[in-house]
Amino acid sequence: MERLVLQNLHSWRNKKNRLPLILKGARQVGETWLLKEFGRTGFKDYLYINFENNPSMSDLFEGSIDPHRILELVGALHGKK
Structure with missing residues (x-):
């Protein structure tokens, strides 16, 4: 399976x-x-984010929900591309 x-x-x-x-x-x-x-x-390379354990990550979705912006911010916060 x-x-x-x-x-x-x-x-x-x-x-x-x-x-x-x-x-x-x-x-x-x-x-x-x-x-x-x-x-x-x-x-x-990959990045796992648990929004329950890291609720501040939900702030990334405030305002514009442009995926390129969100991915850029997530990458910057975690040192990933």
Whole structure:
């Protein structure tokens, strides 16, 4: 099962016109682990942000929600591109 779900995520990543990823599931079934593993195995670099543990990150969405602006700010805060 694990490989199938990761394989589906990698297929999604490789699509040229992919839609945003939304992962839904019951509590405690492995969504966080899956996304962290996907980031680790599917990308050279990734960043995991938990908005419950770091509520100040939600301030990034105040005002303009331009994705380029948000990604630039997140990268600057965490030293990532």
